[in-house]
Amino acid sequence: MTKAPKPPPIPLPKLDQAPDAQRRRTMAAVKGKDTKPERVVRRIAHGLGRRFRLHRKDLPGTPDLVFARDRKAIFVHGCFWHGHDCKRGARTPKTNRAYWEAKIARNVARDRAAIQALEAAGWTPLVVWECETRDVEALTARLRRFLVGEDGAREVGRLASRE
Ligand code: ZN
Numbered sequence: 001m002t003k004a005p006k007p008p009p010i011p012l013p014k015l016d017q018a019p020d021a022q023r024r025r026t027m028a029a030v031k032g033k034d035t036k037p038e039r040v041v042r043r044i045a046h047g048l049g050r051r052f053r054l055h056r057k058d059l060p061g062t063p064d065l066v067f068a069r070d071r072k073a074i075f076v077h078g079c080f081w082h083g084h085d086c087k088r089g090a091r092t093p094k095t096n097r098a099y100w101e102a103k104i105a106r107n108v109a110r111d112r113a114a115i116q117a118l119e120a121a122g123w124t125p126l127v128v129w130e131c132e133t134r135d136v137e138a139l140t141a142r143l144r145r146f147l148v149g150e151d152g153a154r155e156v157g158r159l160a161s162r163e
Pocket of ligand 1: 085
């Protein structure tokens with residue numbers, strides 16, 4: 001489990017060639033709702049015995065995983081689309097650079113606003129970056145701290161040992 005397969009490179013549409021419909025399809029595929037990083041996070045949350053709902057549109061930013069009882073929400077963000085401060089996030093396509101930079105800046109601003117709105121409403125949000133989902137062990141530890149905390153960790157240990 002520690003060695004996740006390398007994610008495929010993000011396809012970057014060539015905007016000067018792609019018609020609008022094609023561009024929209026490509027972007028929908030890239031920002032799809034069932035991405036591999038999301039599946040990794042869901043699997044870990046399941047493993048921690050936590051119940052959640054997906055993509056609640058009634059919450060700011062439509063969090064990817066929502067733990068309603070605990071008022072906790074997780075966003076799983078692609079490093080490129082959401083401007084992560086990592087190698088992949090820093091990569092900007094050479095063509096239409098201004099377009100992409102503006103788009104990503106808008107996403108970052110929107111993400112920040114969603115986090116603030118959630119916190120203002122008494123929620124505890126967490127952002128998991130795509131690049132973090134490659135180290136499942138470290139991510140599991142992080143999600144355990146976020147979802148379960150110290151007391152809950154013992155509870156999960158008991159549940160796991162019963163299996
Ligand atoms: Zn990243």
